Amino acid sequence: MDLSCTPEEEEFRGRLREWLAKVLPTLPAGPSPDDWPGRRAYDLGWQRMLYDAGYADVHWDASPTTRLIFLEETEKAGAPYVGAGFVGLLHAGPTIAAEGTAEQRARWLPPILRGEEVWCQGFSEPGAGSDLAALRTRAWRDGDDYVVSGSKIWTSHAEVADWCELLVRTDPDVPKHQGITWLAMPMDAEGITVRPLRTLAGSAEFAEVFLDEVRVPVGNRVGAENDGWRVTMVTLSFERGTAFVGEVVACRRVLGELACAARENGRWDDPVLRRRLGRLEAEFRALWRLTQWNVSEAEASGGVPGAGGSVFKLRYSQARQELYDTAADVLGPDAFDLDRPWVLDRLSALSYTIAAGTSQIQRNIVAERILGLPKGR
Amino acid sequence: MRFQLSADQRALRAGVRELLERRFGREALRAAVDTPGRLDRELWRALGDAGFFALRQPEADGGVGLGLPETVLAFEEAGRALLPGPLVATHLAAGTVPGAAGGETVVAAVDGELVEWLDAADVVLGDTGGAAPLRSLDPLTPLHRVPAARDGAATAPLADLLTAAEQLGTAVRVGELAVQHARTREQFGQPIGAFQAVKHLCADLLVRTETARVAVYAAAVTADPADIAAARLLADEAAVHGARDCLQVHGGMGFTWEADVHLHLKRAWVRARRGGGSTESEELLAARLVA
Ligand SMILES: Cc1cc2nc3c(=O)[nH]c(=O)nc-3n(C[C@H](O)[C@H](O)[C@H](O)COP(=O)(O)OP(=O)(O)OC[C@H]3O[C@@H](n4cnc5c(N)ncnc54)[C@H](O)[C@@H]3O)c2cc1C
Numbered sequence: 001m002d003l004s005c006t007p008e009e010e011e012f013r014g015r016l017r018e019w020l021a022k023v024l025p026t027l028p029a030g031p032s033p034d035d036w037p038g039r040r041a042y043d044l045g046w047q048r049m050l051y052d053a054g055y056a057d058v059h060w061d062a063s064p065t066t067r068l069i070f071l072e073e074t075e076k077a078g079a080p081y082v083g084a085g086f087v088g089l090l091h092a093g094p095t096i097a098a099e100g101t102a103e104q105r106a107r108w109l110p111p112i113l114r115g116e117e118v119w120c121q122g123f124s125e126p127g128a129g130s131d132l133a134a135l136r137t138r139a140w141r142d143g144d145d146y147v148v149s150g151s152k153i154w155t156s157h158a159e160v161a162d163w164c165e166l167l168v169r170t171d172p173d174v175p176k177h178q179g180i181t182w183l184a185m186p187m188d189a190e191g192i193t194v195r196p197l198r199t200l201a202g203s204a205e206f207a208e209v210f211l212d213e214v215r216v217p218v219g220n221r222v223g224a225e226n227d228g229w230r231v232t233m234v235t236l237s238f239e240r241g242t243a244f245v246g247e248v249v250a251c252r253r254v255l256g257e258l259a260c261a262a263r264e265n266g267r268w269d270d271p272v273l274r275r276r277l278g279r280l281e282a283e284f285r286a287l288w289r290l291t292q293w294n295v296s297e298a299e300a301s302g303g304v305p306g307a308g309g310s311v312f313k314l315r316y317s318q319a320r321q322e323l324y325d326t327a328a329d330v331l332g333p334d335a336f337d338l339d340r341p342w343v344l345d346r347l348s349a350l351s352y353t354i355a356a357g358t359s360q361i362q363r364n365i366v367a368e369r370i371l372g373l374p375k376g377r
Numbered sequence: 378m379r380f381q382l383s384a385d386q387r388a389l390r391a392g393v394r395e396l397l398e399r400r401f402g403r404e405a406l407r408a409a410v411d412t413p414g415r416l417d418r419e420l421w422r423a424l425g426d427a428g429f430f431a432l433r434q435p436e437a438d439g440g441v442g443l444g445l446p447e448t449v450l451a452f453e454e455a456g457r458a459l460l461p462g463p464l465v466a467t468h469l470a471a472g473t474v475p476g477a478a479g480g481e482t483v484v485a486a487v488d489g490e491l492v493e494w495l496d497a498a499d500v501v502l503g504d505t506g507g508a509a510p511l512r513s514l515d516p517l518t519p520l521h522r523v524p525a526a527r528d529g530a531a532t533a534p535l536a537d538l539l540t541a542a543e544q545l546g547t548a549v550r551v552g553e554l555a556v557q558h559a560r561t562r563e564q565f566g567q568p569i570g571a572f573q574a575v576k577h578l579c580a581d582l583l584v585r586t587e588t589a590r591v592a593v594y595a596a597a598v599t600a601d602p603a604d605i606a607a608a609r610l611l612a613d614e615a616a617v618h619g620a621r622d623c624l625q626v627h628g629g630m631g632f633t634w635e636a637d638v639h640l641h642l643k644r645a646w647v648r649a650r651r652g653g654g655s656t657e658s659e660e661l662l663a664a665r666l667v668a
Contacts, residue, residue: 001386001446002379003598009378065378259666268667271660278659281666282592282607289380289591296380311584360573366583367576371556374571 003292005065013069019053020077030080033344034203040118040160043083047115056113059089060097064295068245075249082246084157088112088119091238092165096184099231100222108163108184120161122152122185122209123232129154130361132167133176133229137211139168139183145215146170146183148191151208154355158194158207161187165235166216171226180228182235184220191215201347202338237309239356244316245291251323252284254342258323262330276326283319290315307369310362317352317359324349380595382450389443390450396427397458403637409461410640414519416462416483416497425480429455429464430471434478440471445535449542449597456546456616459640461517463494465539466502474500487523488536488651495521515643534605537658540651541593541605541612547645548586548615551623554638555579558627569626578622589615603665606658613655616645 005013027046031038050056058070082089093112096104111117128135137150148168155164164185171179187194191214196204223231259277262268294308324346328335335343353359367373382390400420409417424430432448434440441447448468455464466486467477476482476499485494487503495501495508496519508521556579559570569575589611596604620642624631631638649655 274663275659278663281662282610285607286592289595292380293591363577363580366580376571
């Protein structure tokens with residue numbers, strides 16, 4: 001067991017730190033959370049800066065440890081979050097890198113890296129959430145195109161996306177896991193209607209997407225026809241396995257800030273609150289170790305992150321909610337003022353035990369895939 | 378970064394597990410339960426011969442010359458096997474109390490208002506004046522009560538870390554027992570492990586264990602007191618909560634003397650109070666936040 005990095009990795013960290021210290025002060029202030037076009041432009045602008053400085057491909061070309069260092073250092077320095085780049089950089093891109101043809105990689109990966117194209121994820125449907133394989137959006141072959149009709153829901157960033165990683169049913173007559181196909185759908189195609197949905201935090205973070213005979217070229221299919229479920233598992237393992245790394249660092253920073261705030265407003269003298277903060281510190285220390293452990297494991301096996309991502313997601317989503325509930329106790333009456341820090345975060349933390357697979361579904365995965373318990377009948 | 382067990386570490390862990398299975402299997406465990414207070418000196422010496430107490434002693438002094446990570450792995454196995462005896466106190470006394478390293482001398486220590494294994498020990502560290510025996514909750518750990526500690530209950534961070542490693546072992550073992558039972562016991566025409574309510578108990582048990590594992594291993598690498606405090610908190614939780622959940626999965630069988638589950642839970646409780654319990658660790662970590 002070794003927690004230290006190689007000299008090359010430390011050299012990377014040093015260079016990155018220096019670069020961040022130089023460029024971050026020059027960045028303009030971010031847009032308001034509701035300004036989606038503004039956020040798109042801002043997030044892509046940041047990605048472009050990373051690209052020009054040679055850091056853009058860290059999400060899928062570098063070693064896992066290097067990527068961990070990248071996420072740790074950018075978060076510590078207070079660099080912009082991947083934001084609108086989330087799906088492209090953290091799971092659609094890695095999926096195409098792992099499963100796409102050379103042509104597909106050449107078509108889609110460089111624009112993601114250069115901060116030119118935004119992706120969204122069209123997996124969930126009104127009747128297919130936890131039971132994702134029950135999806136009904138249909139696709140027919142017509143010449144060199146698939147013709148797609150149906151609807152998707154909870155599609156984050158759909159309003160500002162150029163591409164959608166889309167799951168469609170290409171064969172309704174086989175068991176539900178077998179007739180699914182993974183497509184890259186251009187969001188400006190004819191027949192697509194995006195209707196924003198307002199979240200409980202007040203902003204239009206996700207949307208409904210209606211598809212009415214949308215034509216998607218057959219060449220946009222990643223993996224074989226009807227083999228989409230397997231490709232989907234690759235996508236989900238990236239989404240659950242490694243996409244939250246930077247956030248753990250952010251949570252640890254918030255925890256430190258909370259302790260200082262509590263000292264200033266006198267709540268620190270309450271031993272119950274103080275001990276809760278201490279326990280959260282233990283929790284986030286351990287979550288960071290779990291991240292390092294999973295990354296080391298991925299590095300050793302050289303593959304896609306495994307079901308261990310579900311262990312992390314279960315614990316982290318819970319801890320994040322506890323963190324912001326504790327923040328509310330530190331804030332006192334300010335916890336009801338949407339203009340105070342941490343109040344919106346407390347609301348958005350509520351999604352963590354739902355999005356990317358609910359905690360109940362993660363427990364099923366842990367029990368069946370890691371512990372080998374029988375599937376329920 | 379290679380935050381994974383090395384091949385040598387894996388081999389060491391397998392070796393300790395094999396030794397304990399051979400010398401302290403299920404029959405020996407139940408025999409120990411039936412003869413409370415008796416410490417198996419032969420087993421103690423065998424542990425000494427295998428280097429259990431001298432793992433961190435320099436080779437020049439006849440020790441094994443390994444580090445904290447290896448020691449933590451050995452203690453995890455001891456916890457998993459429910460090995461009785463003042464293991465932590467004796468291990469920490471190796472190098473200072475003659476005979477401790479080799480397993481000839483059994484060393485116990487006062488910890489707060491309790492002492493584990495006072496009568497069986499050759500040497501007891503700390504003030505034992507006024508010690509009175511308790512009818513111990515844990516049939517595998519005889520306890521004495523001493524008057525309220527004169528100088529607080531602060532223990533060395535190393536004792537906390539080794540305790541955390543033992544707790545991790547307990548969490549691992551009760552997880553194995555729960556899953557085994559959930560796979561084989563049938564109700565309503567299928568294994569109970571096919572029911573979500575049971576599945577989710579087992580999944581949460583594993584999540585707590587794996588989180589505690591990385592915290593304990595990382596603390597063994599850094600030896601940082603805050604990492605150790607975090608490891609203690611998570612390992613105590615994983616052991617105590619895990620043993621309770623394991624008992625639940627066993628149903629009525631879990632409430633019997635005959636099932637081993639209660640032995641794990643009782644031991645987890647006894648260990649969890651060592652060194653002042655969770656209060657100290659939580660306060661230490663809180664202080665770190667504003668340091
Ligand atoms: C903020 C946010 C962003 C999202 N972004 C996207 C996105 O960009 N793209 C996308 O495709 N999807 C997205 N989702 C959708 C998300 O993946 C689904 O909401 C999630 O998988 C749950 O599905 P559902 O909402 O249909 O709930 P349901 O499946 O209806 O679940 C409702 C409740 O029933 C429980 N339940 C259901 N089945 C079982 C079972 N077998 N065992 C035990 N309990 C069960 C669930 O745990 C939950 O508590 C997002 C969701 C959120 C909240």
